Amino acid sequence: MTPTRKRRLYAVLAIAVGVSGAVALALTALNDNMLFFFSPAEVHAGEVPSGSNFRLGGMVLDGSVSRTPGDLKVRFVLTDYNKSVPVEFEGILPDLFREGQGIIAQGALSTGASGEQVFIASEVLAKHDETYMPPEVADALKKAEEAKEAAGDS
């Protein structure tokens, strides 16, 4: 092998080792930091591995938000209008958090005082845009509005 070729071989080898190292590292880091998303129904079906952190998504049940006076603890219920999961959170809720809004909470399950499952949220996420909604709901609302406008104009 000529010296140039030899040097190139080393360079290619070094790059190959570097790239595979980086990929291995990235995959390990990914596995450690992945968060699964579950719906209240999946939580009730026991699909969540115990003790794991995950994201729980659903609508905030009307009338379910309650606070303890004097501190930042807040409780509410997330529902998919079939099954629901009580959630506890300590901190400031996002501006777009409100009853009847779809939100995502991040945290883990724990067992409450009366033995039921409670989701302890470390973070609560809501969208930037209040008009954002699951497409089906948006569609239905649009149709209702069009019908109303048509009635108003005639």
Next chain:
Amino acid sequence: MIPELGQFALILALAMAVIQGTLPIFGAQMGKTTWMNVARPAAFGQATFVTIALAVLTYAFVTQDFSVVYVAQNSNLLLPIPYRVSAVWGAHEGSLLLWVWILAVWTVAVALFSRSQPDGFIARVIGVMGWISVGFLLFTLLTSNPFLRHVPALPDGNDLNPLLQDPGLIIHPPMLYTGYVGFSVAFAFAIAALLEGRVDSRWVRWSRPWTNVAWAFLTIGIALGSWWAYYELGWGGWWFWDPVENASFMPWLAGTALIHSQAVTDKRGAFKSWTILLAISAFSLSLLGTFLVRSGVLTSVHAFASDPERGMFILGFLFVLCGGALLLYAIRAPGIATGGQFSTVSRETALLTNNLFMAGSAAMVLVGTLYPLIAEAAGWGKISVGPPYFGLMFFILMAPIILLMPYGPFTRWRSDNAGRLVRDSLPLLAVSVVAGVAPWIVWQDLSIRGVLGLAGGIWVMAMTIKYLLHVNRSAKSRWLGMPRLSRAALGMLLAHLGVGVFLIGVTMVETRGIEKDVAMKPGESFEANGYDFQFLGVNRVDGPNYQADQGVFSVSRGGDVIAELRPEKRGYSRGGQIMTEAAIDPGLTRDLYVSLGEPLDETGSWAVRVYFKPFIRWIWLGALMMMAGGMLAASDQRYFREAAAARKARAAAQGDGEPAAQGDEAPAAA
């Protein structure tokens, strides 16, 4: 009638773009000068019509024409004039129009400032940009027409998302888009070189200033977005590794690699293929970013109402453009000559290392951003990738860059002595280690990342300043005490200095910042890092289109009142959206940040966020320096001199010869 004019102008612009994309390229391939000469007029024509369309939409917003659906959705009678203008790009349709308009402006700029370059080459460049324009104009007209009517007109509009009613958001999207779209110039230059079959370092030399300007705009665009998120979202963070942020960050990383690889190809003729690939990737990642933002395929805090059909169009366009470019590259690549030789220790190697880590970081962000999509498609469940992944990976990939970066300017082209480089840097290395370890001893609880971050920041800044002084000493003449460095070299140093400043800012905020959510009654105080935040109560105030609860906080230190902060909780009259408006007392070494949560009970106590953010301004200051560095480098006299020389040579050869070999005077550094 007027909105229809806008629509009509867009259709004419599309026709012009088709001409711009076809005739000049065919003309160049077949050697027909008359066809090639269509390029510039077609570009000007297209730009004129897109400008008319944008003006019409702006007019519709300013005059509150609620018969236009897009206006009705994003404005209302109470909206102040400046936000009516910025509402033009406040949502999907208009922001696309802005995208197309900025592309047209870039094309016109290329057409105007490329008179020194061969007609055939420029015809191809403008032609390729024409095709990009065709794609986006079709997209606008077919899936996201901003001029759709609602008959009869609505009495009042909805509202511009209150989050967007902010000065930062007036300029953030145009800056960001100018950066995104600017990479299309480097892309078009690369494709034109491939089409021509003459892949040498000329195209790189010509495209360098364009890439630098695009990169500078992208840098400031991202920084503005970060700054806006910091004060407007009320959570006081400056970066969240959100998919939409990643979407803008990936082209930035690829672009950073590109400007460094272009330097090697320009100066030494090496890495030609790699530079072309990077030019293609930087723009493809810009398009991917647009796809991610506009399709809503990823759950993001930025997920404004979006539409999968639109996403499919961009994805298709991305495949055609990126696939076509790579195919062309595959055909031409075997013919690309390899460049100059260099040894293991040389500036070429230093820049190659930069490229590997930058490209690696871009790939890492790409994997983390797209992994949830792949996982869902593969049926592994709905997944999101958390910030710890990005934080860890970025730390690992950036640490070598920070360590090696300062050596770059000191290293000679072709071959250098590693022993000399390391020996010369030892004193400053020692200083940097002390700068990292000393705070750890003083503060006790500084994390390892904190120590390394501070040491790294000082290291980069100290070595960059040392380089400036070193050149100063060896330079023969000085100007105002400044070394005789080319603007390109000064720009590079300024940008590197910016990296150091940025790093200090990030490290201080992440390791020494204080974030507390507290429940406060009027009269109560909260102490953070020696600052005493006293909550005085909440008043009711009215804005032009909102009512707000305004909290009053008096901040004092050692008994002296230093600031009065008035954060607001706004309720917008139309739509009733609630918005947090944080109050910040900014400073070079610390920001004091207060935002209101919500009222907790009848006694007037509120949930309050109290933040102490040390050195956070340095993050944006660093970005500003990087931007200024990019602009400075792009304005290097060399490009003008070479352009003038080439023009002269062309004039001497009666206007149709190739430009004479360009004199390559080497500036002191670069």
